Structure formats: structure tokens, C-alpha cells
Amino acid sequence: MAEESTTPDLVALTRQLFDAASSGDVDALMQFYAPDAVWETTLVTLDGSAAIRERLEEWLGAFDELEFELEEILDLGNGVTLTVVNQRARPAGSSSSGGYMQRQEALIGVWEQGMVTHATTYLDIDEAHAAAERLAEERR
DSSP states (O other): OOOOOOSOOHHHHHHHHHHHHHHTOHHHHHTTEEEEEEEEOSSOEEESHHHHHHHHHHHHHTEEEEEEEEEEEEEEETTEEEEEEEEEEEETTSOTTSOOEEEEEEEEEEEETTEEEEEEEESOHHHHHHHHHHHHHHTO
């Protein structure tokens, strides 16, 4: 009988994480973050799951509609993923016929035992690719 891999499929986990984000389910989303996770956003560094939860609740609550289209998910090895995502959102209170905003960003995730321990958001996709490749190499 062949042994099953105990290594988590980080691409599948990343898809599940964004499915939870798309549904607006903060509790489901937080199951992917380690208690001491750090998330470096474009504006602030969030230290620990409580700070991450608070920011996610604010972000998800700021929109009446929010969609995440995954453009690319790469498992670069050594627990490092790179995800390029397109967000399309309608701010809370805006008319349903307009007021949509779009944003593309890249997220580097560092995973340990199936949980994100460190995440970094980039608005420059090329910069994110280079940083993710360096990080994966450093973790060898």
C-alpha cells in the first residue's frame, strides 16, 4: 500500500483560504492563520491572530460585494506560496449599478504545518515574485 503524503497541498489550502474570504466567513478564514501569525499589509503590520481578525473584519465589512479572482497560485517550496489575486468590490452603501473598485495584489504566504505563519501583501506583482523566490531559496 502506498503511503499518503503528510505534506499539506499549499495550493489547495490557499484556494480554501480565498474561498473563505470570498464568503465573508471570518471564522473559517482565521482557521488558516497560526495564533502568532504576522501579516505585513501595504499600510500596517498586523501581529497575531487577533489583529489579523480585526483587520479582516474591517476589510470585509467595508464592502457590500467583494470577489476574489485567483489569477495565479504558486507553491515555491519550503513552505512559501505566491498568490496573485484580483479583487473586485462595491463599497458599502454605494449604488448597485456602479461604484465598483478593482485592485490586483500579490500575497506571499509562509506556511508551517498547514497554517500561515507570515503573510506579506504587495501591490507590485513583479516585486512580489522576486521576493517570494528569494524567500523560498533562503528557507532551504
